Amino acid sequence: MVEPGNCREGANDVDAVTRAVLTASRLLVAVSARSLAEVEDRVTLPQLRMLVVLSTRGATKLVTLAEQLEVAPSTAMRMVDRLIATGLADRRVNPCNRRETLLQVTEEGRRTVETVTARRRAEITAIVERLAPEQRGALVEALTAFNEAGGEPQVSDADDRGPHPFGWAESTVDCEV
Numbered sequence: 001m002v003e004p005g006n007c008r009e010g011a012n013d014v015d016a017v018t019r020a021v022l023t024a025s026r027l028l029v030a031v032s033a034r035s036l037a038e039v040e041d042r043v044t045l046p047q048l049r050m051l052v053v054l055s056t057r058g059a060t061k062l063v064t065l066a067e068q069l070e071v072a073p074s075t076a077m078r079m080v081d082r083l084i085a086t087g088l089a090d091r092r093v094n095p096c097n098r099r100e101t102l103l104q105v106t107e108e109g110r111r112t113v114e115t116v117t118a119r120r121r122a123e124i125t126a127i128v129e130r131l132a133p134e135q136r137g138a139l140v141e142a143l144t145a146f147n148e149a150g151g152e153p154q155v156s157d158a159d160d161r162g163p164h165p166f167g168w169a170e171s172t173v174d175c176e177v
Contacts (some may be wrong), residue, residue, distance in 0.1 A: 021146070027127075034123050035119035039112055042086050048116060051088060051105055055113045059092065059102035090111060 046069075053068050054060060060068075066076035076099065077160060080103055083089035088109035094100035105113070128136060149153065 007174070026122075031120055031123045031127075032172050035116050035123060038119070039116060043088065043112060047083055047088075048081055048113070050076070050083065051109050052117075054089060054103060054105040056111055059094075059104040061094070061100060062103060065103060083109065 032045070036043070036045060039048075048063065050069060053065060057068070062076055062080065063073055065080075066073040069076060073080075080089055080091075084091065087106060089103060089105055091101050091103055094102045128139075131139065144154070
C-alpha cells in the first residue's frame with residue numbers, strides 16, 4: 001500500500017499504479033455484483049452486459065452483438081435464447097432485409113438495465129461523496145487519462161444518467177434507401 005505522503009512517488013511506479021487500478025477494479029466489480037443482486041435470479045452478469053448492449057445499440061444482428069461482447073455467435077445465441085425465455089429480449093425480422101433477424105431488448109429488459117444501473121450509480125455516488133473535493137478532481141483527471149489510454153470513449157453528460165457503460169449509443173441497423 002502506498003503511504004499518503006508517498007503518493008507522487010507511487011504514481012511514477014507502474015506496479016503501484018497497477019495495484020491501485022486492480023484494487024479499484026475489485027471495488028467496482030463488487031459494486032456491480034451488489035447492484036445485480038435483486039435481479040440475479042433472472043439474469044447473470046454476462047446476460048446483463050448483453051442487455052446493456054441491446055439497450056444502448058438498439059435492434060442488433062446476432063453476429064454484431066457477438067462481436068461487441070467478444071464471444072462466439074453460438075454463445076451469444078444461447079445467451080439471447082435465455083433472455084428471450086425470461087421476457088427480457090426478443091427477436092424480430094429486419095425490415096431492411098427480411099432474411100435477417102434482429103435482437104432487441106424488451107421494455108422489461110430495459111427496466112432491468114435501468115434498475116441495475118441506478119443502483120450501481122447510487123453506490124458509486126455514495127463512495128465518491130466520501131472523497132474530499134480535491135480528491136474527486138484528481139480522480140476525474142486520472143480516470144479520464146486511464147479511459148483514453150484504454151480507448152474507452154468518454155460518456156457525455158447527456159448519456160451520463162443512462163445505461164451506457166460501454167460508450168455505445170448508435171444503432172447497428174442501417175437501411176439504405
